[in-house]
Amino acid sequence: MERRFDPAGPLRGSLRLPPDKSISHRAALIAAMSEGETRIDNYLDAADTRSTLAAVARLGAGVEALSGEGSSRSLTIRGTGLRGAQEAEIDVGNAGTLLRLLPGWLAGQGEGCWTLDGDDSIRRRPVDRVAEPLRLMGAGVECREGRLPPLKVTGARLTGIEYRLPVASAQIKSCVLLAGLLADGETIVIEPVPTRDHTERMLEAAGAEITVEGRSISILPIDRLRGERFLVPGDFSSAAFAMVGAAIVPDSELVIEGVGVNPTRTGLLTILDRMGAEIHVGEEPDLDAEPLAVIQVRFDELEGTEVGGDEVPLAIDELPLVALAGCFAEGETVIRDAAELRHKESDRIASVCEGLAALGADVEPTEEGMVVRGTGGLRGGTIDARGDHRLAMLGAVAGFASREGVTVRGAEAAEVSYPDFESALGSLASG
Ligand code: S3P
Numbered sequence: 001m002e003r004r005f006d007p008a009g010p011l012r013g014s015l016r017l018p019p020d021k022s023i024s025h026r027a028a029l030i031a032a033m034s035e036g037e038t039r040i041d042n043y044l045d046a047a048d049t050r051s052t053l054a055a056v057a058r059l060g061a062g063v064e065a066l067s068g069e070g071s072s073r074s075l076t077i078r079g080t081g082l083r084g085a086q087e088a089e090i091d092v093g094n095a096g097t098l099l100r101l102l103p104g105w106l107a108g109q110g111e112g113c114w115t116l117d118g119d120d121s122i123r124r125r126p127v128d129r130v131a132e133p134l135r136l137m138g139a140g141v142e143c144r145e146g147r148l149p150p151l152k153v154t155g156a157r158l159t160g161i162e163y164r165l166p167v168a169s170a171q172i173k174s175c176v177l178l179a180g181l182l183a184d185g186e187t188i189v190i191e192p193v194p195t196r197d198h199t200e201r202m203l204e205a206a207g208a209e210i211t212v213e214g215r216s217i218s219i220l221p222i223d224r225l226r227g228e229r230f231l232v233p234g235d236f237s238s239a240a241f242a243m244v245g246a247a248i249v250p251d252s253e254l255v256i257e258g259v260g261v262n263p264t265r266t267g268l269l270t271i272l273d274r275m276g277a278e279i280h281v282g283e284e285p286d287l288d289a290e291p292l293a294v295i296q297v298r299f300d301e302l303e304g305t306e307v308g309g310d311e312v313p314l315a316i317d318e319l320p321l322v323a324l325a326g327c328f329a330e331g332e333t334v335i336r337d338a339a340e341l342r343h344k345e346s347d348r349i350a351s352v353c354e355g356l357a358a359l360g361a362d363v364e365p366t367e368e369g370m371v372v373r374g375t376g377g378l379r380g381g382t383i384d385a386r387g388d389h390r391l392a393m394l395g396a397v398a399g400f401a402s403r404e405g406v407t408v409r410g411a412e413a414a415e416v417s418y419p420d421f422e423s424a425l426g427s428l429a430s431g
Pocket of ligand 1: 169170
C-alpha cells in the first residue's frame, strides 16, 4: 500500500497514543505463566501483540476480550501456570520480542517440544543469542543455519546460570530471566549497559524474587506467579514520531498525555534536548510499576549531536528518528555503537540511510551507526518501508516536514505497533 504525506504546516494539538508494545507483550506472557486470571487494561491491539495473544492461547491460556476503543483493549487471561504450557507450533508473525522471550518460558517445561516461526523479516533475525544461554541452562534449542528461525525448543529441567550478555539486549535478558523462574537455583544476568527493565518490574509485581544490583539481575525459582492486574502505559516509542515531527516542523506545538517514561526507554528526550528542541516533561501519577508523564514539545532550531555508548539502548528504537532530526539540524549528527540496529525489523543502518538519502538527505552509513550532515531540511521523494513499521512511520513524519512531500511504499507496516498512526498524526497536521 502506497501513502502520500505532503508538507503539513505546524503539528498542533494533543495526540492519541497507543498502548506500549513491549509492556503489552510482557503482560500477556506473564499472565499466561501465572495461576488464575489476570486482567490487562490498555493492552495494545496491533499486529505484533495480537501474535502474542494467539501464541498464549495455543499454549493453553484462556484469553477473553472485554472491551476496547481504538488500539486499546481490556482483556483477561487465565494462565496455564508456570509448568502448564501445551505443546504447539507458534507463529510469531513479525514480533521479535515474542520470538526472543517465549523460548525462556518453554525451555523450562520439564518435557515437550515447541517450534517458533514467523514472517520473512523474522526469518532474518538472529536467535542464537537466546539459544546459547538456554542450552547452557540445559534446554534443547535448534535453529536454522545455527542462528535463524524457525527455532525448535525442547523443554528440560533447567539449572540456574550466571550469564554475561554478549550484547545489550532486553530481549535476551528477559528470556534468561523467564527461564530462571523455572530453573534449579539462582540465575544471574549481567548486562554490558542497562536496557529496558519492564520484565524485572513486572515479574516483581507478579511475585518473583528478583534483585537488581547495578548491572547484575538475579532471579530465584518460584512455584507460581500471581497474575492480578496490569495497566499498560502509552508507548513512548510511538509518541517519539510525533515528538520528532513537532521538533522539525516549524511552529509546531504538541501535548502527549499518558506516556510511559520509564528511564530505560526515554533516551530520545535527552538527545532531543541536547539538540535544542523545546521539551517539557510533567509528571503524572505512576501506573502500577511504570512512571507516566505528559510531554510537551515545541519547535526550535536544532543542532547536530553525537549519540553512543550507554545512551544507545535507551533510545534503540528511536535512533532512526534521531537521524531524521539530524537532517534538519545544523552540523553533523553522529550515531555510534549501534550495530544492534542491523538486527531489527530491517537492517536499520542500511534502511534508514538509503531511505533518507532517497529523500535528499546527506547521510552515510558506518559499520555501527551513521553520520548525518544537516542541510536545513529534506527535499522529499519515495521511501520503501521494507516491511519495517518504524521506517514506514519515519517516512510519514519526513513527508510532513519535507519541501515536496513523501510517498511511503508499504505504509501498512505501521499496523505492527501503531494501527491508527495515520489518522492520529493527520489530526495533528490539520489541528
Ligand atoms: C524490546 C527490546 C529491544 C527493542 C525492541 C523491543 C523489548 O530489542 O529494539 O523493539 O520489548 O524487549 P533488544 O533488546 O533486542 O535490543
